[in-house]
Amino acid sequence: MGSITLEHVNKTFGGHQVIPDVSLEIKDGEFVVFVGPSGCGKSTLLRLIAGLEDTTGGHIKLDGVDVTDKGPAHRGLAMVFQSYALYPHMTVRQNIGFPLKMANMDKAAAEQKVNDAARVLNLTDYLDRKPRMLSGGQRQRVAIGRAIVRQPKAFLFDEPLSNLDAALRVNMRIEITELHQQLKTTMVYVTHDQVEAMTMADRIVVLNAGRVEQFGTPLELYKAPANKFVAGFIGSPKMNFFEGAAAGKYQAASVGVRPEHIRISRDAGDWQGRVGVAEHLGSDTFLHVHVEGAGLQTVRTEGENSFNPGDEVWLTPDPARIYRFDGAGLAL
Amino acid sequence: MATRQTHRLARLMMTPSVAALLLWMLVPLALTIWFSFQRYRLTNPAISGFAGFSNFSFFVTDPAFWPAILNTLLIAGGVLVLTAGLGIGLALMLDQPIFGQGIVRILMISPFFVMPPVAAVIWKHELMNPTWGVFASVSRFFGMEPVNWLGSFPLLSIILIVAWQWLPFATLILLTAMQSLSEEQKEAAEMDGANVFRRFWYIILPHLARAITVVILIQTIYLLGVYAEIQITTGGGPGFASTNLPFLIYNVGVLGGNIGAGAAGGLVAVVLANVVAIFLMRAVGRNLDA
Numbered sequence: 001m002g003s004i005t006l007e008h009v010n011k012t013f014g015g016h017q018v019i020p021d022v023s024l025e026i027k028d029g030e031f032v033v034f035v036g037p038s039g040c041g042k043s044t045l046l047r048l049i050a051g052l053e054d055t056t057g058g059h060i061k062l063d064g065v066d067v068t069d070k071g072p073a074h075r076g077l078a079m080v081f082q083s084y085a086l087y088p089h090m091t092v093r094q095n096i097g098f099p100l101k102m103a104n105m106d107k108a109a110a111e112q113k114v115n116d117a118a119r120v121l122n123l124t125d126y127l128d129r130k131p132r133m134l135s136g137g138q139r140q141r142v143a144i145g146r147a148i149v150r151q152p153k154a155f156l157f158d159e160p161l162s163n164l165d166a167a168l169r170v171n172m173r174i175e176i177t178e179l180h181q182q183l184k185t186t187m188v189y190v191t192h193d194q195v196e197a198m199t200m201a202d203r204i205v206v207l208n209a210g211r212v213e214q215f216g217t218p219l220e221l222y223k224a225p226a227n228k229f230v231a232g233f234i235g236s237p238k239m240n241f242f243e244g245a246a247a248g249k250y251q252a253a254s255v256g257v258r259p260e261h262i263r264i265s266r267d268a269g270d271w272q273g274r275v276g277v278a279e280h281l282g283s284d285t286f287l288h289v290h291v292e293g294a295g296l297q298t299v300r301t302e303g304e305n306s307f308n309p310g311d312e313v314w315l316t317p318d319p320a321r322i323y324r325f326d327g328a329g330l331a332l
Numbered sequence: 333m334a335t336r337q338t339h340r341l342a343r344l345m346m347t348p349s350v351a352a353l354l355l356w357m358l359v360p361l362a363l364t365i366w367f368s369f370q371r372y373r374l375t376n377p378a379i380s381g382f383a384g385f386s387n388f389s390f391f392v393t394d395p396a397f398w399p400a401i402l403n404t405l406l407i408a409g410g411v412l413v414l415t416a417g418l419g420i421g422l423a424l425m426l427d428q429p430i431f432g433q434g435i436v437r438i439l440m441i442s443p444f445f446v447m448p449p450v451a452a453v454i455w456k457h458e459l460m461n462p463t464w465g466v467f468a469s470v471s472r473f474f475g476m477e478p479v480n481w482l483g484s485f486p487l488l489s490i491i492l493i494v495a496w497q498w499l500p501f502a503t504l505i506l507l508t509a510m511q512s513l514s515e516e517q518k519e520a521a522e523m524d525g526a527n528v529f530r531r532f533w534y535i536i537l538p539h540l541a542r543a544i545t546v547v548i549l550i551q552t553i554y555l556l557g558v559y560a561e562i563q564i565t566t567g568g569g570p571g572f573a574s575t576n577l578p579f580l581i582y583n584v585g586v587l588g589g590n591i592g593a594g595a596a597g598g599l600v601a602v603v604l605a606n607v608v609a610i611f612l613m614r615a616v617g618r619n620l621d622a
Contacts, residue, residue, distance in 0.1 A: 052519050073525040085520035089538040098534070099524040146524070 001063050002153035002186035003028045004049060009058035011044055011210075018044050019210040021058070026154075026188065028063075031180050034190045035197040035233070036207035042190045043158055045207070049188060050156050051075050062153055073102075078147035079156040082163065084139045086131040086146075092118070093127040096145040103150070110149075117145040120182070137168045144179070154186035161196065173200060194234055198222070206230050228329035231256050237286055239323070240297040246271065252324035252332055259286065259300040261321035264307065269314025273297065275307050289313060367595035374589035387596035396572040396580050401604065404576040407491055408555040408608070412548055414495035419502030419547065420540065424532075426503070427510045437507075444500040452564035455493045456482065460565075486566045486574035493561050498554075502547045509543030510536065545619040549612060556605050577601050 004026040011019040019041045026032050034042040047053040049060060051072035060068050067075050078099075086095050096117055100110035118124045121141040131139055140160060147155055157176070161169045177200050180187050191197055197204050198218045206213040206221065206229070214226040218234075225231035231239050239256040247255045263269070264287065273291035280303070287299045287307055299315060307313065324332040371383045391397065426437060443451070459466045460481035468478035481489045513536060521535045559578045562568055568575035568583065575583070581601065585594020 050523065052522070072519075072523045073527070077523070079520070079523045081516045081520055083514060083516050085514065085516040087517065087521075087535060087538075089541070098521075098526075102525040102530060146520075150524075 001028050003063055004154060004186065004188065005059075005061040005064070006045075006049070007059040007061070009045075009048060009060060010056050011041075011048060011053065012056045017210065019048070022210070022212055023058075024205065024212065024215065026186060029184045029186055031177075031187045031189065031200060031202045032205060033197040033201035033203075034188065034205045034207055035192065035194055036213075037233070038192055040207040041210035042192075042205075042207045044210075046079075046156050046158055046188060046190045050077055050079050052079075076150075076153045077156055078150050078152035078154075079158065080140075080143045080147050080160045082159045084131075084143040084160075084163075086139055086142055088131055091128050091130055092123060092134070092142050092145075095131065095142055096123075096149055099146060099150045113149045114145075117149045120148070120179075121145050136164050137172060140164065140172055141175075144176070148179075148183065152185070154188060157187065157189040159190055159192070161191070162193075169196075176200065195236060198234065204234075206233060208233075224331070225323065226331055228254065228256065228325045228331075231323055231325070231331070237298045237300065242271075242294050242297075244293070246294055247324075250322060250324050253327040254325045254329075256323040256325065257317040257321065259298040261318040262297075262299045263316045263318070264289075264299050264301055265314045265316065266311070267314065269316035271297075271315045273313055273315060275309050275311045275313055278307065278309060287313075289315060291315065364595045364598050367591055368599055370592050370595075372591040372595075374586075374591060383592055387590075387592040388600075390590070390593045391584060391597045391600060394580065394584065396568075396575050396583070399572040400575050400577050400580040403487060403572075403574060404556060404578075404604065405608075406487060407494065407558055407576055408552055410488075410491035411495045411498060411555050412551060414491065415498045415502040415551065416544055416547060418495075418499055419506045420537075420544075422499070422503045423506040423510050424536075426507050440503060441500045443497055446497070448497060448560040449564055451497055452493055452561040455489075455496070456565045460489060482566050483570065486570065490558070490561055490565060490574055493565065494555065494558055498551055502551070505543050505547050506540055509540050513539045541619045545616045548616060552608060552612060553605075556601070556608065577604060 004024070006022055006024040009019060009022045010017070022045060034045060036042045044053060048055055051067070051070060051074075055068055058068075059066055062075060062077075087098065090098065093114055097110050097114045100113060105113075114127075115124070118127055121144060123138065123141055123145060126134060126138060126142075131142065134142065143160070160176075161172050164172060173196060176187075176189075189196075189200060201218055203215060203217055204221055205215045208229050213233075214221055214230045216224075221230055221234045225234060228241070232241070235258055237259045239258050240262070241254050241256050243254045247253060271291045271294065273289040276288040276290050276296065278288070279286040283303050285301050285303055285305055285307075287301060289297050289299055291297050297315065301307070326332055368387050369383055369385075370387075371379045371381050373379045422440065426433075426440065430436065446454075457465070462468050462478045462480040462483070465478075465481075467481065471478045479485075517535060517539075518531060521531045526534060557578050558576060559582065562574055562576065562579045563582075566574040568579045577597070578601065581594050581597040584590055584597055588594075
């Protein structure tokens with residue numbers, strides 16, 4: 001079991017309020033991702049759950065039990081750090097076995113658990129190496145191994161993939177997701193990368209300046225963003241926004257259209273513009289179009305197309321996929 | 333070719349300093365070796381000529397010789413244990429966020445700025461004097477007989493004085509090492525259920541291994557040559573109780589006026605230093621490997 005409940009949690013660092021008031025309900029077995037721009041308080045929130053920071057106010061409950069005043073060791077959670085935080089003087093075996101040793105577990109039983117974890121994580125051949133002899137991905141797996149041997153109530157991941165190169169990151173993303181399906185343990189994962197959030201999460205918490213902007217499944221956030229911030233943060237490339245006259249037509253302070261929901265044509269459409277940069281990804285092309293009075297907008301088209309930088313084009317949004325926002329940025 | 337040019341240039345640029353260092357080292361060493369085989373008395377210029385190994389046998393059969401070797405090792409070992417042990421403790425405390433951290437750290441280093449003879453004078457007269465010293469006053473306050481430190485425990489007293497001088501050095505090196513330990517590693521250990529003592533034993537202490545090695549190696553070089561403190565406090569006595577090898581060399585060479593035997597003693601000290609160095613490199617040197 002591993003449900004995590006935050007009730008009006010707030011945190012102040014030396015007079016500076018990092019987290020004003022957060023209430024969340026994370027269900028047992030769920031994979032929840034905290035996502036937001038840097039400095040939005042997502043790591044702080046994770047550390048509050050871990051017990052590495054003390055809350056200024058509010059309550060944190062694990063399986064309904066208030067753990068607000070308990071130290072990190074007594075919450076039954078395991079954490080994977082951004083820097084992996086492996087113990088450099090210990091072998092992989094000792095690293096993974098460290099939490100068991102600290103729990104004074106019987107040596108034979110601990111050995112068995114370490115071997116099991118190593119097998120799950122494909123580390124069996126590396127058990128007697130020191131961390132510095134491992135690649136980034138292997139180190140990451142050792143850090144995960146150290147977390148899983150304790151059979152925690154929940155795993156906490158603090159941007160675990162940001163030190164890896166792009167290809168490895170995709171692999172580890174899949175490995176962690178598979179691990180979650182295998183273990184079915186609650187996972188809370190912090191990242192600034194919305195792609196990681198969208199691909200891994202059961203539910204996503206979008207944070208901005210310490211506030212929860214929206215909490216929902218990836219597709220909920222994509223289809224029905226609660227406000228302009230979520231609309232702009234979720235989705236790649238970013239949503240286009242139009243203000244002023246273009247938005248007035250839809251009775252809104254501003255409207256947003258995703259690049260994939262805009263049709264582009266040479267002859268006719270709602271907005272006229274000129275193609276600036278074209279980014280070719282092979283499967284898709286992102287055209288950056290300078291639109292009269294609305295600035296630079298992104299359009300996603302098929303990989304092979306006939307538009308060149310400098311071409312005069314017309315853009316037409318899919319009317320069913322237009323997001324309208326009021327003056328305060330809330331969805332209408 | 334560029335590298336070859338660079339190498340040649342580098343060698344050229346280094347030549348003066350290497351030559352100066354060689355001169356600096358080789359001339360005194362050669363002179364010492366030369367004198368150690370000569371009859372050379374400050375008191376009697378008539379005695380001269382080749383001495384064979386008689387200077388060496390004279391020096392090593394001196395009744396103070398073996399006590400001096402033992403005392404040299406005891407001073408070095410005692411000071412190392414005290415400075416490394418207390419240094420770790422002080423570094424742990426200074427690593428905590430405390431009010432006035434900057435001032436405390438500067439005060440902490442200050443004994444290192446006091447020159448050895450001055451430190452010895454202060455300890456001898458202000459602290460350890462059995463009549464008016466601070467330690468004696470403290471003893472009397474608790475109703476105990478004051479201890480005659482330099483008279484009753486001459487070697488221990490010297491170890492304490494020298495340890496006091498070297499403690500800041502050890503603390504400073506260990507503190508910087510401690511500060512280089514990643515915060516996440518400590519937090520990971522905390523999450524893994526390690527309490528304060530186990531975090532120290534399993535995480536902090538192994539992290540300090542290299543710094544401790546550096547402290548031991550550097551201090552040993554200086555500790556084998558402790559002289560000023562002995563000269564000022566005990567004069568090597570009572571008897572030979574606080575005579576170490578450098579002090580014995582001074583006794584024989586300068587006080588006894590026997591430069592030949594003194595030079596022979598100097599070479600014995602070189603051998604001793606090398607034996608200690610080999611022993612240390614075997615014992616702790618592997619900590620220096622990355």
